[in-house]
Amino acid sequence: MTENYLEDASGLRGHADRVIVPADESAVAEALREAAAAGASVTIAGAGTGVTGGGVPFGGWVLSLEKFNRLEVRSGYAIVGAGVLLRDLHAAAQRSGQFYPPDPTETAASIGGTIATNASGSRSFKYGATRRWIESLRVVLAGPDGHPAVREFQRGDAIDFNPGAIPLPKVRKNTAGYLLRPGMDWPDLFCGSEGTLGVIAEARVRLLPIPPAILSGVLFFPTGDAALGAVEAWRGSVPGLRMLEYMDVNSLRLLRERFSAIPAEAAAALLIEDEETDVDAWLDRIAAAGVLEEASWFGMSAGDRERFRHFRHALPEIVNDTVRRNGYKKMHTDYAVPVKRNGEMLAYYRRRLEEEFPGRYVIFGHIGDAHVHINVLSGDAGPLLEEFARQAVALGGTVSAEHGLGKRKAALLALQYAPEHLEAMRAVKRRLDPHNLLGRGTLWGDGLSA
């Protein structure tokens, strides 16, 4: 049984002495009490779709929230156990004519995991990250002196100590380390804390009514620069636009293995979803942007959206398979920069990737938020990806926009924040988890290894 909890989608593999699968909050508290008494660390497991190793144990005990599966949909909100899968929340919300806006494209993720990483994904262009949609949280805290406590935190509940504030990057998405900003509340703090501050047991999340119609499309471009021109033209000028995703020429080459309808002349693609379905306006935009109109795909139905999403999601899956087949460690980035530096960052990526790994990389993702993922398909890209992290920070960006840093990328935190800001975060960790019980090795390294 332990085997199932030792790895996540990053391919990192750990080890554990014991797996606990509690059925309720008091059993979680009891497990934390026992762990404190035994001096064992506790790694909280969601669904294992994380890509940075946060849920991978480096020794100690694993605590899985999979039995926390309460799911109640009401008008405007849902009450969701941490173990509920995102796809089950999406389906239940849809049956009620509503939707849950955060859309990390991996719907096999658990709600607890998406809150712990402050996941975002394709619709964050309009709706932001998970944090914005959390109304309340039930959390089990390790507590001082080995006495765990179950707490419920409402939106607006002030933190009962001063967590301090750190200078945050001026990006649209950031989940590197703890959010420490003036006026923040308890739910703000737990969102994005990557299983290091408390065990999230349940959440109340906000839902919205499904828009009456949505126009969606996969728009192909003859050059990468034409696609980037469209991004800059549309980013601030299309009010209903909720998705603006990019795929470069290498991404399309990989996808052609499965999707033969991709036009041969396409050198880039943008995926869009627009809640204002003004077809004439889109025809004008498409003509002005130089889209390969005849070869592009458009749709208005939920089925079309699902097909395009499947197309989009196939890319990271193929990338993961390719890297695994080649016998390499998954090497990818999750950096975002201020939107006005988007073009500059992309030009830097392309130039350096072509110098070091010509043709053996993909650039894709949430370009509307100036946040694309780089995956290198073969070779040791570690030094280059770290160079990219430094460049993103130099441009005012973040080293993690949506995946968190987990164990594999924990060292990047020090590129983004000064020692005194890291110390402010550590002080919060000491306050809430004084014996460093939770998520040992995640964010803070702690000198551990697999």
Ligand SMILES: Cc1cc2nc3c(=O)[nH]c(=O)nc-3n(C[C@H](O)[C@H](O)[C@H](O)COP(=O)(O)OP(=O)(O)OC[C@H]3O[C@@H](n4cnc5c(N)ncnc54)[C@H](O)[C@@H]3O)c2cc1C
């Ligand atoms: C193909 C693919 C595509 C992806 N696309 C996106 C994307 O577009 N956007 C995006 O944001 N992410 C994306 N991801 C990453 C992943 O889906 C998210 O990180 C997700 O939020 C992880 O959820 P999980 O339940 O699998 O968590 P896990 O991987 O199990 O854990 C992740 C972290 O959360 C902590 N944790 C889990 N549950 C709890 C809890 N109840 N309480 C406290 N801490 C907890 C763990 O300790 C760990 O640190 C993608 C992943 C894959 C494989």
